Amino acid sequence: MATKVITTVNFDKLIKAIRKKYPNVQKDLDPLIVQLKRGETPGNRLQRIASYEAYKVRVPNRDAQRGKSGGYRVIYYVRTAESVYMLEIYTKTEQEDVPDARILAAIEEVRAEAQEAQHDTSESETSSADNDPGS
Numbered sequence: 001m002a003t004k005v006i007t008t009v010n011f012d013k014l015i016k017a018i019r020k021k022y023p024n025v026q027k028d029l030d031p032l033i034v035q036l037k038r039g040e041t042p043g044n045r046l047q048r049i050a051s052y053e054a055y056k057v058r059v060p061n062r063d064a065q066r067g068k069s070g071g072y073r074v075i076y077y078v079r080t081a082e083s084v085y086m087l088e089i090y091t092k093t094e095q096e097d098v099p100d101a102r103i104l105a106a107i108e109e110v111r112a113e114a115q116e117a118q119h120d121t122s123e124s125e126t127s128s129a130d131n132d133p134g135s
Helices: 009-021 025-037 100-130
Strands: 004-007 054-059 072-080 083-091
Touching (some): 004 025, 009 025, 009 083, 025 054, 025 083, 072 100, 083 100
Antiparallel strands (some): 072 083
16 A cells, blocks of 8 residues: 655645745655655654654755755655655755754644544544434
């Protein structure tokens, strides 16, 4: 079963801003997304955020023609074996790093949304079972 790669609202906003300067950003990210869908975890695990499985990976930027060192940094969070959340993307030339607090806040937001969705799903299953005349 393929891993589901989910972008957060913040990630989508960041991509939109980056695309203005680097129009091939999505093409540059495609190989990473393929790896994530195969269940691979490329990059380096963020040790400062040890309580969660979060990684930072370098992605080359073909528009800047600088390779990985001058390319993008992508931070993603492995929620389960079936789901990976893209949290942050930035260019190394424009930003040095992302503060740990921002990464932790993004992970907490993902976890809260996932819990809420799970709660909503279990409620709808319960209410549909309550309304089932055959039960």
